[in-house]
Amino acid sequence: MPNVKTSVPYRGTPEQEARLREIIALHKGQPGSTMPVLQAAQDIFGYLPEEVQIMIAEGLDIPLSEVYGVVSFYTQFSLNPKGRYQISVCLGTACYVKGAGTILEAVQKKLGIGPGGITPDGKFSLDACRCIGACGLAPVMMINEDVYGRLTPDQIPGILDSYQ
Amino acid sequence: MEPKTVNLTIDNIPVAVPEGTTVLEAARSAGIKIPTLCFLKDVNEIGACRICVVEVKGARSLMASCVYPVAEGMEVFTNTPKVRHSRQLTLELILSNHRMDCLTCSRNAHCELRQLASDLGIDAVRYANDQLPPQMETTALHLIRDNSKCILCRRCTAMCRKIQQAGVIGPNDRGFATHIGCAFDRDLAEVDCVSCGQCIVACPTGALAEQDHTDMVMEALHDPTKHVVVGPAPSVRATLGECFGMPVGTNVEGKMVTALKRLGFDKVFDVDTAADFTIMEEGTEFIHRLQGDGPLPLITSCSPGWIRYCEQHAPQFLPNLSSCKSPQQMFGALVKSYYAEQAGVDPKDIYVVSIMPCTAKKYEVQREEQRMANGCMPVDVSLTTRELARMITQAGMMFDHLPDGEFDPMLGVSTGAATIFGASGGVMEAALRTVAEVLTGQELKSLDFTDVRGMEGVKEASYDIAGRTVKVCAASGLTNVKKVLDGLADGSLHYDFIEFMACPGGCVNGGGQPLHSSDTRSFTDLAGLRAKALYTQDAGQTYRKSHDNPVVKKVYAEYLGEPGSHKAHELLHCTYKEQKRYRTDD
Structure with a gap:
């Protein structure tokens, strides 16, 4: 099957690639080098598309499957860039019992993307997150720094439409 | 220095084992089999599945015996209610x-x-x-x-x-x-x-x-328009018996031939015969390269797993590959040319089935560069040892009761040199037997090149042949292959002739061979016992050198001409190209 994990095509610049090569050269051959190289690569490119993971696998001389295994294990790594507006729907215990699942569903339906995804225009990215400490307002969603509480699914389209 | 001996008790039985032994292995020495699931010795020793847990006196929790080393005075219990309950619970959760x-x-x-x-x-x-x-x-x-x-x-x-x-x-x-x-x-x-x-x-x-292809073969066997020809690889005769409960290392060549005949194949030939042709062609190629025609080291091309690895991971070594097709492909090519002509059958009506120790052979038969000038693919279907066993079982044959049969002679006479192709180092040894006699013009005193035998991952040797030192290497398992390739690339290793096999131990340990539990795989030298069956057959064979094979002599004299001739090249050789390792969508 084609790669359906990354929806934004790779557009790395030669400068970004040169920076990654420097980082790889710094860590090559050292035990435990995968994590710091991946962290640096995510800083450089904003996300870890297949092209970047191949550069890392070849650079460190480790299998691509190992690189991908690490990336897909840790939530700190992302296969897609973040959108201009980063949506986080809280799925912590309090929000969950207050119906956060239906909120997440409404966002997915409106934007046509799942958690970890980004709209093709790069405007919105969506993540499900753990407790953000606003349980009294459950269910809660954040868009960048804006917090929305006591949500119902029917509010979602209007909220998203307010972002231009 | 001898490792220190450690004394401990397991289920109150005193045990003395070398330092560094795991509790799992120490228990075996006391006749206690601790169940395992994720453990595979030397391959996967991660203590993850928790099936092999035991109680160790003084330890905070149950311990994974597959990775837990013994210690002086340790008291281990493998069969307490706590252990049993834990194992059962773990397994229930897995299920x-x-x-x-x-x-x-x-x-x-x-x-x-x-x-x-x-x-x-x-x-x-x-x-x-x-x-x-x-x-x-x-x-x-x-x-x-x-x-x-x-x-x-x-x-x-x-x-x-x-x-x-x-x-x-x-x-x-x-x-x-x-x-x-x-x-x-x-x-x-x-x-x-x-x-x-x-x-x-x-x-x-x-x-x-x-991928099970037995249905395709069954269909061909019952299609009156198809002339169905079969040939088993060298190692299959040393392993097929295991599928019917025979001890590892039993040679069942005769019963296998009878089973194939009873399954209804029109001709039962031997891929060993084709392996003798491989030696004639590859030996000739090696002699040419020694004389300056083409790069050294010459690297064997029998293992399709190694070929694919070379194309994708080490394309700089493609010029070193022998241009010989593998014995499987030479077999099909000879059946659909020489045999077709002799038997008066249209090659397009011939359906060639190979029985292989290998799953990569299923991939090899469909590779386009193998196609013959007459438009045919040399082999139509490649079955593994396991699939053949399945066909024999489904046909209701009592395998251990079968009488010994003999291969059809036209492409069914072979040599000890071909038999040992199935073990790591065998292709090398077979080639050396022929190359040495061709170069010196004298008969070898001993045919046994024992330095390249055995199950070590990398074997090397030097031989003086016709006044020249020939450095050879046989490596099996792709991690060992990579070590040798790295050494060649950085200039630390120099060889004239290299045999690479993708599977550790060679074809006897191929991915299409009979299945065994991790317990058997971990504590039995499967590949070594199977290889021994092949070397035993070689030692007792009438012909032990490929160039002595009467079929080989006849086919070259009447059909192919000299080894390395234009016709031989057209039928028995091909070239491989670099292939992309990663695929991205653009």
Whole structure:
């Protein structure tokens, strides 16, 4: 099957690639080098598309499957860039019992993307997150720094439409 | 220095073992078999599945015996209520997430998980098991994967990464979503899998199996318009008996031939005969290269897993590859040319089946550069040893009762040199026997090149042949192959002739060979015992050198001309090209 994990095509610049090569050269051959190289690569490119993971696998001389295994294990790594507006729907215990699942569903339906995804225009990215400490307002969603509480699914389209 | 001896008790039995021994192995020396699941000696030793737990006096919790080293004065208990309960609970939890269609599963009676459930006395699974749907991956030509039967033991991924250097599969995602797959969950057919099938023989369940092509062969056998010809590879005669309960290392050549005849094949030939042609062609090529015509070292090209690895991982060595097709492909090419002509059959009506120790052969038969000038592919279907056993069983043959049969002689006479192709170092030894006699013009005093025998991963030797020192190397298992390639690349290693086999130990340990439990695989030298059967046959054979084979002599005299002739090249040689290792969508 084609790669359906990354929806934004790779557009790395030669400068970004040169920076990654420097980082790889710094860590090559050292035990435990995968994590710091991946962290640096995510800083450089904003996300870890297949092209970047191949550069890392070849650079460190480790299998691509190992690189991908690490990336897909840790939530700190992302296969897609973040959108201009980063949506986080809280799925912590309090929000969950207050119906956060239906909120997440409404966002997915409106934007046509799942958690970890980004709209093709790069405007919105969506993540499900753990407790953000606003349980009294459950269910809660954040868009960048804006917090929305006591949500119902029917509010979602209007909220998203307010972002231009 | 001898390792220190450590004294301990296991279930109150005193045991003395060398320092560094695991509790699991120490228990075996006391006659106690601790059940295991993720453990595969020297391949996967990660203590992950917790089936092998034991109580150790003074320890805070139960210990995974497969990775827990012994210590002086240690008291181990392997059969307490706490241990039994823990193992049962662990297994029940594994089973709660396993698709249990045991009756129709490809592993059926060979499944380690099913055996373990029986051994541990699991008679019910208390946790919900909502019959998981199958998750089939069928894109590769050689194998199918069903992750609904995967227990995440990681034996396959360890085999792929650690032993075979390919590393195309690994655990993806996390928690309940964890599954074995390729990077970006691409299909196996899209990645740099070498098709060796070692993941299949490492798998304890029915999550991995070869693509079964027995139906195609059955259909051909019952098609009156098809002339169906079969040939088994050298190593198959040393392993097929295991599928019928015979001891490892039993040579069943005669019974195998009878079984093939009774299955209804029109001709039962021997791929060993083709292996003798491989030696004639490859030996000639080596002599030419020694004389300055082409690069050294010459590297063998019999193993399609190694070929694929070379094309994708080490393309700078493609000019070193022998241009010889593999014995399987030479076999098909000779059947659909020489034999077709002799028998007066149109090559297009001939259906060639090969019986191979190998899953990569399924991939090789479909490679386009193998196509013959007459438009035919040399081999139509390649079956593994396991698939042949399945056909024999389904035909109702009592294998151990079968009388010995003989190959049809036209392409069924072979030599000891061809027989040992099935073991790592065998192709090298077979070639040396012929090359030495051709170069010196004298008969060898001893035909045994024992330095290149045995199951070590990398073997090297030097021989004085016709006043010249010839440095040779035989490596098996792709991790060992890579070590040699790295040495050649950085200039630290120099050889004239190299034999590479993708599978550790060579074809006797191929990915299409009979399945065994991890207990057998960990504590029996399967490859060594199987290889011994081949070397024993070689020692007693009428002809032991490929150039002595009367069929070889006849076919060259009447059909091919000299080894290395234009006609031989057209039929028996091909070239390989660099292939992309990674596929991206643009």
